[in-house]
Amino acid sequence: MKRSVFVVFSVLLVLALSLGASAQGVVTMMGVWGGQELEAFEEVMDAFTAKTGIKVQFEGTRDLPTLLQTRIAAGNPPDVAALPGPGAMKEYVEQGALVDLNGVFDAKILNEDINDAWIELGTYKDGLYALMFAADIKSLVWYRPAEFAARGYEIPTTWAEMEALMDKMVANGDTPWAIGLESGAASGWVATDWIEDIMLRTAGPDVYDQWVDHEIPWTDPRVQEAFEIFGKIARNSDYVYGGPVTVLSTNFGDSVAELLTDPPRAMMHRQASFVTSFILDANPDVVIGEDVAFFGFPMIKPEHGNPMLGAGDMIGQFNDTPEAAAFMNFLASAEAQEIWANRLGKLGTNNKINPAVYPDDLTRDMARLLNEADVFRFDGSDSMPAAVGAGAFWEGTLMYVGGDDLTDVLEFIENVAVDSY
Amino acid sequence: MNRQKLKKKLPQIVVNVVVILAIVLWFLPTLGLLITSFRPASDVAYSGWWTALSSPLKFTQYTIENYQSVLSSGGMLTAFRNSFIISIGGTVIPVFLAALSAFGLSKLNFKGRGFFYALIVMMLVVPSQMTFIPVLRLYNKLSLSGTFGGLWLVHTGYGLPFSIFMLHTFFQSLPDELFEAAHIDGASIWTTFLRLAIPLSVPALASLVIFQFLAVWNDLLVALIYLGGHQSVAPLTMRLSSLVGSHGQDWHLLTAAAFVSMAVPLIVFLSLQKYFVRGLMGGAVKG
Numbered sequence: 022m023k024r025s026v027f028v029v030f031s032v033l034l035v036l037a038l039s040l041g042a043s044a045q046g047v048v049t050m051m052g053v054w055g056g057q058e059l060e061a062f063e064e065v066m067d068a069f070t071a072k073t074g075i076k077v078q079f080e081g082t083r084d085l086p087t088l089l090q091t092r093i094a095a096g097n098p099p100d101v102a103a104l105p106g107p108g109a110m111k112e113y114v115e116q117g118a119l120v121d122l123n124g125v126f127d128a129k130i131l132n133e134d135i136n137d138a139w140i141e142l143g144t145y146k147d148g149l150y151a152l153m154f155a156a157d158i159k160s161l162v163w164y165r166p167a168e169f170a171a172r173g174y175e176i177p178t179t180w181a182e183m184e185a186l187m188d189k190m191v192a193n194g195d196t197p198w199a200i201g202l203e204s205g206a207a208s209g210w211v212a213t214d215w216i217e218d219i220m221l222r223t224a225g226p227d228v229y230d231q232w233v234d235h236e237i238p239w240t241d242p243r244v245q246e247a248f249e250i251f252g253k254i255a256r257n258s259d260y261v262y263g264g265p266v267t268v269l270s271t272n273f274g275d276s277v278a279e280l281l282t283d284p285p286r287a288m289m290h291r292q293a294s295f296v297t298s299f300i301l302d303a304n305p306d307v308v309i310g311e312d313v314a315f316f317g318f319p320m321i322k323p324e325h326g327n328p329m330l331g332a333g334d335m336i337g338q339f340n341d342t343p344e345a346a347a348f349m350n351f352l353a354s355a356e357a358q359e360i361w362a363n364r365l366g367k368l369g370t371n372n373k374i375n376p377a378v379y380p381d382d383l384t385r386d387m388a389r390l391l392n393e394a395d396v397f398r399f400d401g402s403d404s405m406p407a408a409v410g411a412g413a414f415w416e417g418t419l420m421y422v423g424g425d426d427l428t429d430v431l432e433f434i435e436n437v438a439v440d441s442y
Numbered sequence: 443m444n445r446q447k448l449k450k451k452l453p454q455i456v457v458n459v460v461v462i463l464a465i466v467l468w469f470l471p472t473l474g475l476l477i478t479s480f481r482p483a484s485d486v487a488y489s490g491w492w493t494a495l496s497s498p499l500k501f502t503q504y505t506i507e508n509y510q511s512v513l514s515s516g517g518m519l520t521a522f523r524n525s526f527i528i529s530i531g532g533t534v535i536p537v538f539l540a541a542l543s544a545f546g547l548s549k550l551n552f553k554g555r556g557f558f559y560a561l562i563v564m565m566l567v568v569p570s571q572m573t574f575i576p577v578l579r580l581y582n583k584l585s586l587s588g589t590f591g592g593l594w595l596v597h598t599g600y601g602l603p604f605s606i607f608m609l610h611t612f613f614q615s616l617p618d619e620l621f622e623a624a625h626i627d628g629a630s631i632w633t634t635f636l637r638l639a640i641p642l643s644v645p646a647l648a649s650l651v652i653f654q655f656l657a658v659w660n661d662l663l664v665a666l667i668y669l670g671g672h673q674s675v676a677p678l679t680m681r682l683s684s685l686v687g688s689h690g691q692d693w694h695l696l697t698a699a700a701f702v703s704m705a706v707p708l709i710v711f712l713s714l715q716k717y718f719v720r721g722l723m724g725g726a727v728k729g
Contacts, residue, residue: 059684082683097587
């Protein structure tokens with residue numbers, strides 16, 4: 022009796038063990054995508070399998086950072102994985118977990134297909150460790166073309182033109198900006214995006230990186246300058262609808278509605294591409310791209326060019342197998358990115374993508390803006406430690422808009438930063 | 443007279459009120475989940491589930507669309523199968539081993555059994571998260587990661603300390619005289635265990651099976667780590683969590699998914715509850 026029970030168990034165990042044995046000609050991939058995104062990515066994987074005969078085993082989980090770190094530490098990372106962001110990429114490089122993609126990609130992809138801005142973003146310590154598979158952009162100013170035309174306003178391309186335009190609007194009795202910072206427990210992130218956009222344009226990408234990594238203090242004059250440019254708008258009742266009180270108390274999703282009243286209460290609104298869904302929620306009749314459109318946040322100092330702030334899907338390779346290399350090359354190709362861009366309205370990074378695949382004109386315009394940008398940077402507050410990037414920085418902007426002295430605000434953030442890095 | 447009656451009944455009333463309040467409090471979130479799962483996505487986004495209560499009989503506001511899209515999404519059947527494979531193995535093995543060891547620790551006399559029991563109970567305190575990386579490393583060496591058998595072993599390991607603790611307490615409460623009598627009648631240890639200890643402990647075993655089955659069925663993290671999230675091995679929890687996008691889009695589907703996933707543990711609980719109650723009553727009457 023006793024023996025037979027153990028025999029049954031051992032047979033079961035052996036059976037179970039043999040079930041999950043790994044096969045050849047397979048790439049394992051880990052990502053965060055689910056729902057609609059997963060369906061789109063499945064199409065990408067199917068296209069790869071049809072082309073090469075290599076199967077992709079996709080593991081999707083929203084706990085990717087934890088799971089990936091555990092698997093790296095235990096020594097069985099997936100062949101290919103979506104990376105949480107540039108900060109995580111650097112950590113994995115330090116751990117020696119990522120494969121240098123310079124030895125993986127075809128020369129054509131590196132030299133012709135992918136713009137330098139993306140190569141630079143995935144580069145760390147002389148190696149290329151991440152492929153930007155797709156991007157979302159944030160440096161957008163939304164406006165109503167019809168209202169601009171009726172009043173004779175022109176789209177500014179430099180900050181000097183922007184300031185002239187703002188003064189012209191005030192002289193005409195219009196309010197230039199609508200800003201809303203309220204977002205529940207995350208209140209203030211809208212302002213951090215503003216300041217990051219300004220910082221990129223006044224101090225340049227290198228100083229921006231130093232700032233994100235806390236290699237320069239928050240009290241640095243260049244950080245101060247970025248805050249002041251934002252404060253000149255957000256703390257001034259002439260330049261922003263309702264003045265600082267409205268800025269602080271309006272929800273970020275509601276503030277764009279000030280553009281859509283008749284006559285408009287404000288003329289411009291700076292927000293990422295996703296704001297269109299808020300516009301349509303409040304005014305279903307608005308035609309995006311006609312009634313409301315956008316232009317790129319203008320450059321401030323010409324020497325720093327026209328950078329773009331945003332976020333994106335970064336993909337890294339952890340195991341140096343030929344199958345994984347083939348998959349990485351496929352993900353970098355226009356063919357794969359066209360599927361992703363077409364299904365989800367994301368912007369591809371391969372410049373050979375046929376613009377016709379983008380779902381609408383608006384997305385096509387964004388793709389053009391992105392291609393024209395000299396530099397791309399991730400949302401800095403997302404890359405800072407949470408106590409700063411999702412805490413003191415948010416809070417500091419609220420204090421500043423609320424009228425606190427800038428030196429006090431920056432010292433407050435600096436104190437938190439010193440403890441958190 | 444009336445006053446005395448009231449005085450007698452008062453504690454009863456207080457107890458009832460407290461119990462009803464507790465039931466309502468516990469039930470409220472589940473009710474909200476249930477109602478949400480039948481509402482269309484656009485309604486879910488704009489108003490709370492309680493707005494449906496203002497006119498609960500207006501059936502046009504309900505839809506079974508969420509259930510349809512959850513059940514028809516690809517790989518649901520595989521996920522159910524995987525969940526069953528994982529949960530049955532992950533329940534039977536630890537409960538069987540726990541019964542053996544708890545019996546040995548409470549009814550057999552050997553040196554250091556107090557020490558071993560204390561050691562096992564101490565393991566209850568070790569957070570399972572601490573063990574992920576070292577155990578996974580070991581698994582990679584033995585190529586156990588990504589296999590159902592490996593996951594059974596993990597669930598056995600994580601489940602054993604509590605199972606042994608629980609059954610040990612139960613076996614301790616069985617009178618030693620019973621086992622001495624069996625011994626005198628010539629029963630071997632194995633017979634005593636199978637014919638005496640197991641039948642007597644059906645209520646304890648049933649509740650342990652319920653606990654362990656629920657824990658394994660609802661587990662996402664352990665399966666993600668030791669099994670990986672690939673569709674051919676992913677349990678239901680993993681499949682359901684991937685219905686939601688990376689920014690939490692489509693979360694209304696999760697409400698329906700939660701009820702789909704709850705169905706099986708509910709059936710297990712209801713069918714085992716019978717044994718649970720019968721076992722208790724049987725013991726009471728026999729004295």
